[in-house]
Amino acid sequence: MPDRKLLDELYRMRDLDGNDDDLERFNDILNELSHRASADIIPDLCRMLEDDVIEPSAAGDLLETIFYISDRCGIEESMRYLALGVPCLFPRAEGWAVRLHRMLLHADRPGAPYIEAYSAALCGIPARALRRVVNMLLDIKHKQPELYADKVNRFLMALMRGEESEGGCEPVRN
Template identity: 80%
Template structure:
């Protein structure tokens, strides 16, 4: 089944009204996407997140799927698609945006430069959306400084370096 059909089915199922069969099918679709989907589905997966609609365990699995796809398809390309999907999280999925960004900060490690790739990718989205991401990351840092200060600071530095080098004009655009 092509990715589009799977994504459409996943979107229809995202509220999971309590049926174990639905949850199993939802997981099966996510597993298939993990194994076979291209990075461009990341934008579509972001669209499925809504604070009041999606079942929390299903949303957690969906977020993990994004990172499996990124590891398989390449972090640089995947973070470009994530940056395109993130503006759609605000304001109806802010809770999931926070969780997504925490996961991104945790996923960054030697050999998996999520922070650097994501900061570069953000230069392709409108400045207002970049500011929302920055504010989300600063809030994460403020609420749990012992866990996130170093990584958020590294992200901010990478974002500013991109601005200084002219790689993007995210803060200059509107």
């Protein structure tokens, strides 16, 4: 089944109404996408997130799928697609946006430079969305400095390097 059909089915199922069979099917689709979909579906996965609609365990699995795809398809390319999807999270999925960014900060490690790749990719999103991301990350840092201060500071430094680089930020494109 083509990825588009799977994504359409996921979108229709996202509220799940407490049906375990639907949750199992939802997870089966995410599993299939995590193993074979390309990074260009990441904005579509972001569009499925809504604070008041999607079942919490399903949303957590959906977020994890983004990182499975990123690890498989390449972090730089995947973070460009994530940057395209992030603006649609505001304001309807801000809770999930916070969780996504916490996961991103945790995923960053040697050999998996999520912070550097994501900060570079964010240069191409609208300024208002970029401000929301920065403010959200600062709020995460403020609430849990022992866990996030260093990583948020590295993100901000990488973002400033991208903005100050010769020619400025490059726009994110499909």
